[in-house]
Every structure is written in C-alpha cells, then in structure tokens.
Amino acid sequence: xxxxxxxxxxDKASREKAADILAMWVFIGSEAMLFGAIFLVFLIAHMNYxxxxxAASKHLSLRLGTLNTAILITSSFTMxxxxxxxxxxxxxxxxxxxxxxxxxxxxxxxxxxxEYSKEFSDGLAPVLxxxxxxxxxxxxxxxxxxxxxxAMTFLHALHLIAGxxxxxxxxxxxxxANPAGRARRIQAVGLYWHFVxxxxxxxxxxxxxxxRG
Amino acid sequence: xxEIRKLSFAYAGLLTLLxxxxxxxxxxxxxxxxxxxLAIAAAKTAVIALSFMHLTSKGLPRLVVAAVGLWLVILFGxxxxxx
Numbered sequence: 001x002x003x004x005x006x007x008x009x010x011d012k013a014s015r016e017k018a019a020d021i022l023a024m025w026v027f028i029g030s031e032a033m034l035f036g037a038i039f040l041v042f043l044i045a046h047m048n049y050x051x052x053x054x055a056a057s058k059h060l061s062l063r064l065g066t067l068n069t070a071i072l073i074t075s076s077f078t079m080x081x082x083x084x085x086x087x088x089x090x091x092x093x094x095x096x097x098x099x100x101x102x103x104x105x106x107x108x109x110x111x112x113x114x115e116y117s118k119e120f121s122d123g124l125a126p127v128l129x130x131x132x133x134x135x136x137x138x139x140x141x142x143x144x145x146x147x148x149x150x151a152m153t154f155l156h157a158l159h160l161i162a163g164x165x166x167x168x169x170x171x172x173x174x175x176x177a178n179p180a181g182r183a184r185r186i187q188a189v190g191l192y193w194h195f196v197x198x199x200x201x202x203x204x205x206x207x208x209x210x211x212r213g
Numbered sequence: 214x215x216e217i218r219k220l221s222f223a224y225a226g227l228l229t230l231l232x233x234x235x236x237x238x239x240x241x242x243x244x245x246x247x248x249x250x251l252a253i254a255a256a257k258t259a260v261i262a263l264s265f266m267h268l269t270s271k272g273l274p275r276l277v278v279a280a281v282g283l284w285l286v287i288l289f290g291x292x293x294x295x296x
Binding site: 018021022025026028029032033036037040043044047062066069070073074076077079080081084190191194195197198201202204205206209210 | 216217220221223224227228231234235238246247250251253254257258261262264265266272273274277278280281284285288289292296
C-alpha cells in the first residue's frame, strides 16, 4: 500500500485520501465565509431598499438565469459521475465526464457573457466607468443593486474559471498520477465544483427572483 | 449501478426544485416568496452536499461544516441584531 501514496507523510493511501478531503472542506469553509459576508451585505441592502431592488431585479433576464442554473446543476451531475467512474477505475468514462463538466462550465460563462453584454448595452452596468441610464424608480439604489449583482456574479464567474482550469490541470497531469492520485484529485476538484454550484444556487433566487409576480 | 441511480435521482430532484423556485416566483405569496426561494435553495444545497459531495459519511468534514455553520450564524446573527 505504501507505494500508492503521493507523499511520504502518509503510511496508507486511505489516510492520505482522508487528509485531502479534510483540507478541501476547510478550504471550502473559508470560501463559504467569503461569500457569506457578501450575501450578508446584499441581505442588509435588500432589507433597506427592497422596493428599488425588486424593480431593478426585473431587468435581469430570468430566462438566461434559469438556463444557467440548469447548466450548472447538470455540470455538478457530470462531475459526480466523474468521481463515481474514477472510484470504479473506469478511467475513460471519468475523462469524458470531466470534459463534459468543463464544457458545461464554459457554456455557463458564455451565457453569462451574453447577459453582461446585454446589460452593458442597456445601460444597466454601473461598473468599469460604463454609463448607467436606469429609467425605473429610485435609480440611486437600483445602481447599488446592479453594482452588487456584477460584484457577486463576477466573483462567482472567477471561481468557475478557476474550477475549469483545475479540471484542465487534472487532465493535463493525468499520465503523471497513479490511479489513487487521479481519484483523489478528481474528488478534490469535484468538491470545489459542487461548492461553486451551491453558491450559484443561492445567487440565482436572491438576484433574479425578487417579486416576479 | 446503484450509485448511478442515486446520482440520477438527485439530479432529477435538483431540476424539479429549480422548476419549483422559478414557478413560485410568478405567484404573489406576499412576503413568503423570498422565504420559499431560500428554503428551496437550502434543499438544493442539502441534495448536492449529501449525494454529490458525499457528506453522509461520518468524519471530520461534518465537523468542518458544523464549524462554518456556527461562524455564519454568528456573522449573520450579530449583524441582524443591530439592524
């Protein structure tokens, strides 16, 4: 068994795997604190300027937001499949699942880019010095909403890009890792990917679904 | 094949919850829309954590999640108390 460990710090592959998973969860915990603080800022702002936020939220594309949620949920499913296949030693299926996951991630980013470009051309993007020409009620706090929208979705998109790069890294180093190492890397990237999915699961309703009725 | 069936159920459940949350937002439920949306988001999180992230297995990851939950409660709790 000792030949299966990547690091000499571990006597058994199972202990190395347990340490890997624990470290990923601690990292995810620190990420949860980062996003938690930003969600809290949004919550307080929403409590104070609810009407302005609800009116501004209607300018986001519910159709594209829903599509992107479905894409990200599907990518989490294919990532879970990759983990399952790697645990069974079905490496070809695992590679295809990882490739599908990263392609779905790129699809999410493409849809997000379409949304951003529409918001920029509609004058709803108070970022990067772009003109902000909002015609609804309370434009000052609507601008706050769109500022938070761009900050939160862009931070999320950066995390997704990091996830895609991590998958690319796992595939690029595929032949350099032993089977146990591959399975551990897929599990670690998978945990991160699912966390990024969970962040979107909360971003979607708070940004897109304020009083649609 | 038991595993793939479990994952497929979880996937179908997540898409159903997505349909529910989008559908509920078109019905005016007074102040309850946000509460329902957040409850559905929490349910989706539970499905992802339990089936995709394998949080069912006992051990240290659950302790980490509990610690993060505690700190988030402190963060949100102390801030909202001052509101």
